[in-house]
Amino acid sequence: MPSTVLVRSLFRHAWTLFLFTKSDIKTTLIPISIFAIASAPIHSASHVPHVVFWVWLHLLQFDVSNQLMDPDEDNHNKPDRPLPAKRISYRNATIMRWALVPLCWGLSALYSSYVLCASVALVAFTVIYDELHAHSGHFAVRNVVNAAGFASFELGSTLISGTDPSRFTSTMLLAISISAGIFATTIQAQDFKDxxxxxxxxxxxxxxxxxxxxxxxxxxxxxxxxxxxxxxxxxxxxxxxxxxxxxxxxxxxxxxxxxxxxxxxxxxxxxxxxxx
Known part of the structure; x- marks a missing residue:
């Protein structure tokens, strides 16, 4: 019986983490993972799980932060998310939000200092976007911060995907620069539905x-x-x-x-x- 309770508890917590990132799997996790695999190019298929998990963990860090900003909005628009669904308290979600930061940095440091820098940048842009309210500011600022955040995602994941996580290639840098430009000028595509x-x-x-x-x-x-x-x-x-x-x-x-x-x-x- 105790083992059954433990398994159920672990599954519940895992499902809660998934629900935080569910809406961004198609919009962020899949496109950025594909980008990283194509831009490196990938050295080995064994790198794919590393890429996907790194992107997902950093996406979780961003999504928890973002969903803490206005949980009342999700009560009406997205009630299945963990906070409006009462799967986790606001206090515990806040603790998790900041606990994820050193976790992201620690994982990134295992790969290289460059991956760590990408992780630090992503956390910084998350703070600017959420806690400093760039998400509710002028659309130009919002688009630029969005693009910079996506570029940080792409930099870290592409380095992990390649042969050497501490080495840039010209193709990698050009691809990330172009992608940032695309996001900065077209990311408003996500705003029409909202x-x-x-x-x-x-x-x-x-x-x-x-x-x-x-x-x-x-x-x-x-x-x-x-x-x-x-x-x-x-x-x-x-x-x-x-x-x-x-x-x-x-x-x-x-x-x-x-x-x-x-x-x-x-x-x-x-x-x-x-x-x-």
Whole structure:
């Protein structure tokens, strides 16, 4: 009986951790893991679990921090998350949020000082975004901090994926720089589906501040980046056409299919295009 209780308790805690990160598995964990494997390039398949776990642990650190900011909002929009579902108290979640920081840094230090620097940067951008309220500030600041955070994710995970976690390559740095630019100019794709909720709490996202230009400029940005990537990476004709067509498809969806449900679906397709 005691062993059964222990197993149930461990499973409950593990499921609580999963629920903190559930909504970002498709939007962050999968795209960044794919990015790291493609950009290193990966030295061995045995590196994949290291990459995925490093990204997930840092994602957990970010998500716990983010969900502590406004738990009342999740009571209405995402009641299955651990705080509104009463799976963990606000106090215990706060303790876990800060306990995860040295855990992330300790794991990163096992790989190299460069991975540790990426982890420190990611924690710093998390604090800026959440505790210093960049998430509720001007959309330009929000986009830049978002892009810097994603770049930190990509730097650490790509170093772990490669042959030597203490060595940069020109391909790696170019890929991360381009990716940061893409995020900084298109990450507003995640804000369309949240217009109603963001308006209620006073957030100044691009779709709220400049609703008439937010959608068409996203289409243009996606198309420009696709054409640029085709040139930079010297893609073959079929791959280039696939990338450009997918970007156009995503951008056109955002322009012509408006509404919370359609924007949610379009955001999923946006993440597919990022992975590609």
């Amino acid at each position: 217009i109603r909720g963001d308006s209620l709490i006073g957030r100044k996202t691009l779709p709220i501040v400049l609703p008439s230009v937010a959608r068409p400029t996203l289409l243009v940005a996606l198309l420009v980046w696709s054409l640029s990537l085709t040139h930079i990476w010297r893609l073959d004709f079929t791959t280039a056409c696939t990338l450009i067509a997918l970007s156009c498809f995503v951008g056109v969806r955002f322009v012509f299919l408006q509404g919370e449900k359609d924007d949610q679906i379009s955001f999923y397709w946006y993440n597919v295009s990022l992975s590609v």
